[in-house]
Amino acid sequence: MAGGLLVFMSAFNELTVSALLWSSGKExxxxxxFSLEEAGLGTQAAAIAVSTIVVVIVLLLALDRFGRRLPAGVLPWR
Incomplete structure (x- = not known):
């Protein structure tokens, strides 16, 4: 579970591979x-970016709390 969450957090906002997965209506x-920023819609892009930061922070806190029960070395920061 911890490994899955770590992979999810790194892939959540990833752009390089997700550009290959992009299709119309399935961004x-x-x-x-990236599209919002390129279109000059910085406020909308910032709102989404802040939301993603909140999701990642909540997941990191949950992992940190759960990590106390895991063996040493499972989480990189423990």
């Missing part, structure tokens, strides 16, 4: 952020 979050 990934990284592509949406």
């Amino acid at each position: 990934t979050l990284g592509v949406v952020l």
Whole structure:
């Protein structure tokens, strides 16, 4: 579970591979952020970016709390 959450957090906002997965009407979050910024819609891009930061912080806190029960070395920061 911890490994899955770590992979999710790194892939959540990833742009390089998600640009390959992009199709009309099925944009990934990284592509949406990039498109909004390129279109000059910085406030909308910032709102989405702040939301993603909140999601990642909540997941990091949950992992940190859960990490106390895991063996040493499972989480990189423990």
